Amino acid sequence: MVLTTDVPTREQLVRRASELVPLLRGHAAWAEENRRIHEESIEALAEAGVFRLRTPQKYGGYEADTRTLVEVASELGRADGSTSWVASVYWIPTWMASMFPEHVLDEVFATPDVRICGTLSPTGMASPVEGGVVINGKWGFISGALHAHYQVVVAVLIGGEGQPLPIVTVVPMSDLTVVDDWQTSGLKGTGSVTTIARDLFVPNDRWLPLPVVLQGQAVSESVAGRPIYSAPLLPVASASSVGTLIGLARAAKETFLERLPGRKITYTGYESQAEAPLTHLQVSEAAMKIDQAEFHAHRLASVVDGKGAEGAAWTLEERVRARADMGQVVKLAKEAVDIFAGASGGSSIYSIVPIQRIARDTHAANLHALMHPNTNAELYGRVLCGLEPNTLYI
Incomplete structure (x- = not known):
């Protein structure tokens, strides 16, 4: 893969978001009633490149700066708070996933307009086994889970040598159970459901210590040192x-x-x-x-x-x-x-x-x-x- 050369400017991305306002606003009531973003809204966001803003350029992303995120989300928020919230949430785990080794990035970003949900809460437990760890736990408030391809999972690794260590991994949504429990008074359209992992095996080359991610210490050479990941x-x-x-x-x-x-x-x-x-x-x-x-x-x-x-x-x-x-x-x-x-x-x-x-x-x-x-x-x-x-x- 090669670096993307056709990267839209901030002005172009903000204009695209502004042009989506009528459509997203038209689906806002539906999203609230159905507790998830309308499929047509998801498709429109993808077409506008909203899901690529924090994807590395090597994988077709835009590596947009945070000023662009503020302005794009502001336009989306004018239309519907839930839709803007989900888009914003995807940007954060996408950035987190970019901290991982090259072979993980190759897999995750092979999906066009990949959508990654997640949370920073370490509400799972990981146990060491031969070749990796096994994770059990559940995570609440997972905005956008219903339309996501992957989830960033945070768990506490116990056992073995040393103190308990919070770790981060990226897992396909198909490896998790989704619990439809999002009955709320606000941000109803975000579909921020609960996800559960049961005896989920993660190889040792697919998890990172949480402090590495918190510090923005990218492992992949194609990402390390690039401004938005620093x-x-x-x-x-x-x-x-x-x-x-x-x-x-x-x-x-x-x-x-x-x-x-x-x-x-x-x-x-x-x-x-x-x-x-x-x-x-x-x-x-x-x-x-x-x-x-x-x-x-x-x-x-x-x-x-x-x-x-x-x-x-x-x-x-x-x-x-x-x-x-x-x-x-x-x-x-x-x-x-x-x-x-x-x-x-x-x-x-x-x-x-x-x-x-x-x-x-x-x-x-x-x-x-x-x-x-x-x-x-x-x-x-x-x-x-x-x-x-x-x-x-x-």
Whole structure:
């Protein structure tokens, strides 16, 4: 295989994502009702190259920088939070899979527009056997599992010599059992089901210690040293995730302003909601929060991309600030969406009005363990106060 020469520019990729908005928006209600992304949406995302953004160029990918991820996900999020979320989730395990040896990459990326799901939670156990390990366990919140070809699995290796070691492997979805348990209040369309491994054998040349992946230490010579694979995982994952929240906040603004003409404020003297000073204050405050969220998203992406291009080492403060930036995007996006939702009136509770789905999706994202604003703010403040981080996930 040779390096891809026809790699779209950021502007081209963002335009492709923008052109998908009507189709994805049209399938948003279906996705929520059926708890999975519509097949036509998956096909459209593949055709637009969305699943290739973090695939190595050697295998037909684009190796897009994280600023591109932010802008593409923001466009997808305008259409449907669940669809954008699944696309963003695929980008992270795809990057993780790229850390593996060449022969693993040859197999995984042989599938055109390969989709890889996964989680960082080590909720499985691995036991050493001759030639490899055997994994048993289950993993929840596996977004996009229903359309994925592979899953990144994290388990704790016990037995043998040394301390328990968290390890990472990439396994075909056909080796796992899928449990359809995704009954939720938000991000319903993501199909974030549970997967189970039972006595799954993994050869020794197909797993890596989790710290190797967390540090972004690619094993394959065709990937090692390339800019997008030269950052630690958590800053990469943070920058990969924030675009969806920007898109949801923009969608809330668009939805509110589209419904504004002709709306009055019931039981008041205002025949037009647009004439009320309260509305002016609400729209201004929410819009400024979106601007602030965009600042944190773009700063985060700029640092990840800049340090990758320079091959520069990350300081501890930079790493935890990456998570803090992500937390601020999530927090500010929710605050903006809440303002627009609160100002949308009683008629907005009907399921045909998009603002209620946007609000529920945004609230669900705020509860994600890695994205939670308070968790990330506390971690950043802890390090600024001179303490060691109390997590490996930095």
